[in-house]
Amino acid sequence: MGLTSMLHRLAARHAHVLLVETPGHWLTRVAAEHHLLDRGWRLAQSPADADVLAVCGTPGVELATVADRLWQQMPGPRVRIGIESPEQVRHALDIAEADLRDITRQQTDSRVRRGGRGDQTRPDGHPTGGHGPHGDHAKGGDEHAGHAGHAGVAHGDMDMAPAGIPLANRGEDRDGLELDVLHVRLGPVLAYWPAGLVLRCTLSGDVIVDAQASLTDPSHRTPEHDSASRSGRLFAARRCDNAASLLALAGAHDAASGARQVRDILLDPDGAADAPARLARLTRTVRRSWLLRWSLRRLGSLSRSDLVNRDLPDTLEGDAHDRLLGMLDRASRAVAEESSHRATGQPTVPVEAVAELVRGWDLATARLIVASLDLDAAAPAREVSRV
Incomplete structure (x- = not known):
């Protein structure tokens, strides 16, 4: 004992x-x-x-x-x-x-x-x-357990070997060769992943050839409320939180820790005075990091015409590195101006567009791209809204 x-x-x-x-x-x-x-x-x-x-x-x-x-x-x-x-x-x-x-x-x-x-x-x-x-356990199947056992990756309706190992189907490649085709699911519970978002991906080899996106319980939304006087800081804190997720996925753990610290300062009424200097220092660190630039450049690149054709907000222009810097820049402006950023009237990203953006990439890169979209999980059905 x-x-x-x-x-x-x-x-x-x-x-x-x-x-x-x-x-x-x-x-x-x-x-x-x-x-x-x-x-x-x-x-x-x-x-x-x-x-x-x-x-x-x-x-x-x-x-x-x-x-x-x-x-x-x-x-x-x-x-x-x-x-x-x-x-x-x-x-x-x-x-x-x-x-x-x-x-x-x-x-x-x-x-x-x-x-x-x-x-x-x-x-x-x-x-x-x-x-x-x-604490109570509702009985149910594992249809939606997107992260069960594989840190966020579940295998759809694939045949299973006796040991429980998913078996791949066969699919034709562009050059006529047969490749393994796997059906995997990302979310809804996954580290550094937008809450409630589910991506059902079809992999040919290690590349996503098809994807469908959805939200869990789209009609069940009970958002937290906060006073309007803090909405500018909340906007900045949310941007720092999303930046921390992208930095952690990119392996920049020190910078991710710094982003979380700035986020917590912004949410603390007694520590908000230190936020501008800490946020400016974090932005300089991220902007000067050649490793981050090398890791995130050209990932999920979107031109101005891409945004227009897909009805996406201007904040998504560029690649994952550009969007990371954009998160921090918007947070800095919100802190400096003490703006009132409300959830209503803000640009949104359709759920279908999230699926389109990950096609043609491997799973690890897809997670970086999704993290770079600066998504807000509190959203109506068929949309992922951004605070």
């Missing part, structure tokens, strides 16, 4: 948290990300890497099904929590830490997993899966 106790203490001290962001609740996700990193915890990249499943906001049916599938694939010790607002983050993480240390609870959960049962109620009335409205 001494070794078991030590392992549980280590799990609680260095927990990895898999965040599920309900579209429209990015402030809750940002607050959870900030506080868990402040505790010395880490962001999990997949269910296999996670100790805690944290669902931010109240998901609709589709996203709740995804969360259930992710929970079923997490190894123990594990905890599931629901966070409805930024104000609940500290308390929810305290609960998660206590439950990770609860040896009796984890042993019970282990027996439940071995028995193949979905959940079990504890004496205090909470399911063993966790606390709050996301």
